[in-house]
Amino acid sequence: MAYRRSLLMEERLANNRDRILTATRKLVAEGGFREAQIAAVAAVAGISTGMIYRYFPSKAELFVEVLGAAVGAEIEILTAIADGPEPAGMRLSAAVTCFVRRALHGPNLAYAFIIEPVDPEVETARIRYRKEFGDVFKAILIDGVEKGELPAQDVDASAACIVGAFTEALVGPIGPTTRNTRDKERLVESVRTFCLRAVGGVTEGEDGHEKLSQTIRTTRKRQTTK
Amino acid sequence: MAYRRSLLMEERLANNRDRILTATRKLVAEGGFREAQIAAVAAVAGISTGMIYRYFPSKAELFVEVLGAAVGAEIEILTAIADGPEPAGMRLSAAVTCFVRRALHGPNLAYAFIIEPVDPEVETARIRYRKEFGDVFKAILIDGVEKGELPAQDVDASAACIVGAFTEALVGPIGPTTRNTRDKERLVESVRTFCLRAVGGVTEGEDGHEKLSQTIRTTRKRQTTK
DNA sequence: TAGAAAAGTGAACACAAATTCAAAAATTGA
DNA sequence: TCAATTTTTGAATTTGTGTTCACTTTTCTA
Numbered sequence: 232m233a234y235r236r237s238l239l240m241e242e243r244l245a246n247n248r249d250r251i252l253t254a255t256r257k258l259v260a261e262g263g264f265r266e267a268q269i270a271a272v273a274a275v276a277g278i279s280t281g282m283i284y285r286y287f288p289s290k291a292e293l294f295v296e297v298l299g300a301a302v303g304a305e306i307e308i309l310t311a312i313a314d315g316p317e318p319a320g321m322r323l324s325a326a327v328t329c330f331v332r333r334a335l336h337g338p339n340l341a342y343a344f345i346i347e348p349v350d351p352e353v354e355t356a357r358i359r360y361r362k363e364f365g366d367v368f369k370a371i372l373i374d375g376v377e378k379g380e381l382p383a384q385d386v387d388a389s390a391a392c393i394v395g396a397f398t399e400a401l402v403g404p405i406g407p408t409t410r411n412t413r414d415k416e417r418l419v420e421s422v423r424t425f426c427l428r429a430v431g432g433v434t435e436g437e438d439g440h441e442k443l444s445q446t447i448r449t450t451r452k453r454q455t456t457k
Numbered sequence: 458m459a460y461r462r463s464l465l466m467e468e469r470l471a472n473n474r475d476r477i478l479t480a481t482r483k484l485v486a487e488g489g490f491r492e493a494q495i496a497a498v499a500a501v502a503g504i505s506t507g508m509i510y511r512y513f514p515s516k517a518e519l520f521v522e523v524l525g526a527a528v529g530a531e532i533e534i535l536t537a538i539a540d541g542p543e544p545a546g547m548r549l550s551a552a553v554t555c556f557v558r559r560a561l562h563g564p565n566l567a568y569a570f571i572i573e574p575v576d577p578e579v580e581t582a583r584i585r586y587r588k589e590f591g592d593v594f595k596a597i598l599i600d601g602v603e604k605g606e607l608p609a610q611d612v613d614a615s616a617a618c619i620v621g622a623f624t625e626a627l628v629g630p631i632g633p634t635t636r637n638t639r640d641k642e643r644l645v646e647s648v649r650t651f652c653l654r655a656v657g658g659v660t661e662g663e664d665g666h667e668k669l670s671q672t673i674r675t676t677r678k679r680q681t682t683k
Numbered sequence: 684t685a686g687a688a689a690a691g692t693g694a695a696c697a698c699a700a701a702t703t704c705a706a707a708a709a710t711t712g713a
Numbered sequence: 714t715c716a717a718t719t720t721t722t723g724a725a726t727t728t729g730t731g732t733t734c735a736c737t738t739t740t741c742t743a
Contacts, residue, residue, distance in 0.1 A: 235741065236689080244690085265577070269731060279692045281733075290731065351491070358628070388626055388647035395625020396618035396655070402584070421614035429622070429655030459712050459717040466710070466720085473720095495701060505722045507703075516701065 248286045250276040255297045263347045264294060291352040298344060298353065302360040305330065309367045319375025320427060323393075326368065327426045328419055331397050335415045361398075365390040372430060381430055389430050396429070397422050474512045476502040481523045490520060490575050517578040524570065524579065528586040531556065535593045545601025546653060549619075552594065553652045554645055557623050561641045587624075591616040598656060607656055615656050622655070623648050 236244075254275035258267035269290055273280045287293040312326045344357065369390035375381035400422045462470075480501035484493040495516055499506045513519040538552045570583065595616035601607035626648045 240690085240740070247690095268729090273693095280731085281692060282690085284732070285690075361625070361628075384650065385643065385647035388644060389651055391626045391628075392622035392648060392651045395621040395623070395628075397621070398625065399587070399621020400614055400617045402587075402617075402621075417611065418614060421611035422618060424610065425615055425618045425655045429651045459710095459715085461711065462719080463711070470720090494699090499723095506701085507722060508720085510702070511720080 247276075247278065247282065250278070251283055251286055251293070252297060252300070255293055256301070259294075259297060264349050264353070265347070267294070291350060294349065294353045295356040298356055298360065301344065302363065305333070306363055306367060308333075309364070313367050313371050319371050319378065319380045320430075322371050323368065323375070323430065324423050324427055326371065327393065327397055328423050330364075331401065331419045331422050332415070334401050335418065361394055365394045368393045375430070384430065392429065393426050396426055400425075473502075473504065473508065476504070477509055477512055477519070478523060478526070481519055482527070485520075485523060490579070493520070517576060520575065520579045521582040524582055524586065527570065528589065531559070532589055532593065534559075535590070539593050539597050545597050545604065545606045546656075548597050549594065549601070549656065550649050550653055552597065553619070553623055554649050556590075557627060557645045557648050558641070560627050561644065587620055591620045594619045601656070610656065618655065619652050622652055626651075 251272060254272045255267050258271055258275060269280050269283055272293075273283055276283075283293070287296070308329060309326050312322055312329060315322055315325075317325075344360075349357070365387075369386050372381060372384070372386040372389055376383055376386065400418065477498060480498045481493050484497055484501060495506050495509055498519075499509055502509075509519070513522070534555060535552050538548055538555060541548055541551075543551075570586075575583070591613075595612050598607060598610070598612040598615055602609055602612065626644065
């Protein structure tokens with residue numbers, strides 16, 4: 232026996248994996264999945280193309296992992312909001328606002344996640360993730376309807392509609408258009424109003440709004456610094 | 458001089474073009490753009506691959522034309538509804554209902570039109586067409602707001618949200634799932650309610666509904682038999 | 684330090700599908 | 714029928730990437 236993986240090596244391996252993921256995320260954020268070819272990822276990560284296949288069985292699985300990580304982060308934030316003690320309408324407002332705002336301000340991972348054409352394997356994952364988003368909203372809706380805060384409705388359809396609504400509203404704005412903060416906030420507010428009305432929540436009377444905003448900020452910070 | 462395109466030939470050429478389009482539409486309806494490779498299209502159309510390039514400069518342009526024709530038909534139907542004399546809320550209801558119902562019952566061209574991954578050139582066209590759909594709804598909204606039938610709102614955002622909402626609601630159901638008519642109608646109604654509430658239209662008090670349904674049916678028939 | 688095993692390389696390969704084009708078949712007018 | 718011209722064919726070419734693998738380099742133990 233003349234070789235056994237040392238602790239140092241173990242670390243370097245993990246490091247490599249990380250660099251691949253980071254490189255992919257960076258490329259996707261800059262130019263979508265389209266720009267994240269294996270050769271490019273390898274170049275950015277500073278390794279050879281062959282290396283990538285030591286860590287990921289295929290490009291599709293690499294993409295799925297990147298997508299999953301990013302979606303997971305968003306889901307965590309949204310879930311924190313959804314699980315709060317506020318009335319359903321308010322939580323819904325906060326969740327929509329939070330998602331749209333983050334998508335608008337963040338790097339344009341959003342475009343890739345929302346609509347960019349990809350191969351079917353990744354697409355399947357994307358649809359699954361979209362459903363996950365829907366489930367967060369669905370939970371809020373179920374709760375709201377149970378407590379009589381929202382009118383009875385088809386929560387599955389409503390949840391899907393909500394995800395679709397803010398998704399579509401983002402597609403245009405996200406692309407090359409660089410809008411200023413004022414425009415962005417206007418869009419956020421428009422989408423929020425739309426969604427809230429849609430499920431029969433009130434749009435007026437925003438008491439307690441500040442408290443929830445606080446929750447959002449805290450959650451977001453926790454997420455970013457992790 | 459020994460050859461000049463005769464009338465008969467002229468006809469055959471046009472016929473060829475038609476067969477290519479029809480073949481493409483058929484393949485897309487059955488298996489999405491993915492299944493509509495040039496070779497497959499040629500096979501279905503009963504011609505050689507080379508022929509296709511005599512009529513279309515590239516696969517992408519062929520796709521765009523097929524997409525455009527299908528979208529155009531839908532737009533025409535929706536526009537007829539949008540231009541009606543009914544109150545804005547009712548027209549919106551009818552338009553959403555009509556679109557969702559047609560997508561659910563028709564061949565699954567809808568899948569291809571809504572979410573299937575395609576190359577960027579076609580994607581650009583799709584986004585444009587989505588915007589066209591949005592514009593129809595926007596027109597209804599503007600009118601409704603002007604006449605005081607709907608509350609003031611960001612009509613651009615609302616229109617985008619509406620398109621996104623019913624689109625997303627369709628994505629799941631459209632695929633391989635074969636639902637019965639009852640389920641389909643339930644979904645149609647759910648989406649309709651969602652969208653109508655979202656823009657601040659009333660959901661109750663559907664007087665005159667039947668009259669508008671009539672309009673829808675007539676328009677649809679005209680479209681199909683054309 | 685040797686030499687066994689693993690990590691790492693990147694040019695070569697594979698592959699699928701769009702596109703081309705030289706040659707064949709068909710059409711037309713004289 | 715013939716020759717000019719166009720239409721049609723489909724095998725070969727092109728293209729762009731993902732993936733592999735024979736080889737090099739590095740890491741680790743005895």
